[in-house]
Amino acid sequence: MRSLFHILKAVSRFHDYGPQPVTFSRTIRWIKQFQKQDRKIAGHLLDKIIYLSEKDTRKILLHQNKVLMENLAKEGLPAKKLVYLQTDEAGSSSPVMLSMIRNEAGLQQRGCKLLDSRDALSINKITNKLEEGALIYIDDFVGSGDQFCSAREAVQKSVVGTFSEFLLVPSICEEGYQRLIDLGIAVYAGHIHSRAERPLHANSHLMQAADRIRLVEMCKQIRPKTSLGYNDLATMVVLYRNAPNSIPAVLRGSDKQTPFYGIFPRYKDLPINRG
């Protein structure tokens, strides 16, 4: 009965998950992979998912961007001095986030520059022309910050002039947040994902130790190398268009979803002929 409650709740919350919408039958299929005594824990794990729907994501980004633009204007940096940078290739999350706010916030009409972080020549030309301003990186989620820092390092080689740096992101892990603050990058985020919010993280007390150990063991069997996700972050944030690679394997499932069927597979985890 309790499991049914979790299933219905999951379907209602995660129905628009992009790679594979969460339906009643899929949730049952997922939960049935657990032993009977563990199904309640699996349901409990689902309850702890921090899900950002398209609406939530848009709302957070637009709000944070508005606050950031207002703050920068007060500091003497009008819209035409702002350079928005997508940190990943077209089709991935960062450009999608940028295009999400581009129209609604009227970035181009206001004179902001929108660039790809890999387009070194354009970054060089635009920053040379502006001489001062703000670089605003945009992404949907930051975990450890490794990927972001690598993109940012490449950008910095081409920047000319004096530019302050910002990250606009719906959600960021506390590990990545601290790293970026140390680097002097101001983070405008809707949610800072603490370790305490992650039931399978060693620092969390959201789950009984014995239950956590059993689920962690399952994760190891599903994905031996990345059982708790990238850098063992064990994050619980799932975005409508994809789950980060830092979620536990028990949520993500096996590669090609065999033998373990995930509730939040990433696009690349799905079998090609999924129909």
Place this chain on the structure above:
Amino acid sequence: MRGLKPTQPEIPQIIPAGTLRHLSPDEIKPSTNNPRMLFDPDQLDELKKNIGEHGVLVPITVYQPKGQVKFSILDGERRYRCVVDLTKEGHYGKDHKPLKLPANVVEPPSKIAGLLYMFSIHNFREGWELMPTALSLRIVMEDLGEQDNKALTKLTGLSEPQIERCKKLLTFPERFQEMSLDPNPATRIPSNFWIEASPVLDLAITHVPTINKLGRDRATDKLVEKYRARKIKSVIHFRRIMESYELNEDQPNTRASVLRRVEEFFLKPTLETRQAFDEFVIEKKRVQSALNVCEDFLKELGKLKLTYTADDDERRYLREALHRVHEYCKSLEQALRGSDDPEVPHD
């Protein structure tokens, strides 16, 4: 202005804002340069030890970009990093309070002042890709209206050959420059590719009518295509093509064959550089001859046991001759190091 031509534009200076502050490390934004790559680790450890004992005595120079809470460092990255390390290790100041750095707060530097500072930092840095440096150099040349290599050397600290190499890179169209700015090292075309390919392109455009008809950009595309297909296994192999042409200066028939092979090399994607040109460069024999010449030279000169001559003119002539030998040997030795040599730091 020191030592520069009278026509040299004024170099923008840092304008002090006149405030001295004491900043904690977390009020400062680290630069993107890794000081372990920039500075001698032993010297850095020595500085850290000194700061641990006496604190930071000379103020660092910082500025605050608009919109940024933290201060950016203009001068004093090493002192800052030492204080960060010491703080992490649990050191406190003499007053038993957390370590702070005295800092002169200045106005943000102008674009050119910032660029020149960047040059002064990156001159220490090994493994810095040449293309970003070339782009920065272009801005310096455009904004200051300076093209002279000697003046640019004084401004940027780059050597004249480095400036020449940067200028050569800037002659290539932007779409080729972009290939050397690719963040992915696996797909990036190394800056040296353009520098080494340049004389080969000149040769082909000038002497091979079909390549001339193709145009420089399309000819360059052909070379890029070959490089990506690993048919140019090392950019240094371009020199083999030039050698093939230059070594056969007195043999018109062989030169004509070299030019036909150059045409084939450009137009046939599968033809590899050494496979195409080795036959024109009988390298082993040349190297052995050069080695023999070196041995003979030293032996013959040694035999003369010449350490002194009373005649001033003779002494001058001999010194000039030795200087020419010295310069030639030095340039030859440098050329033989090759651009792919990992010991060469500038690329």
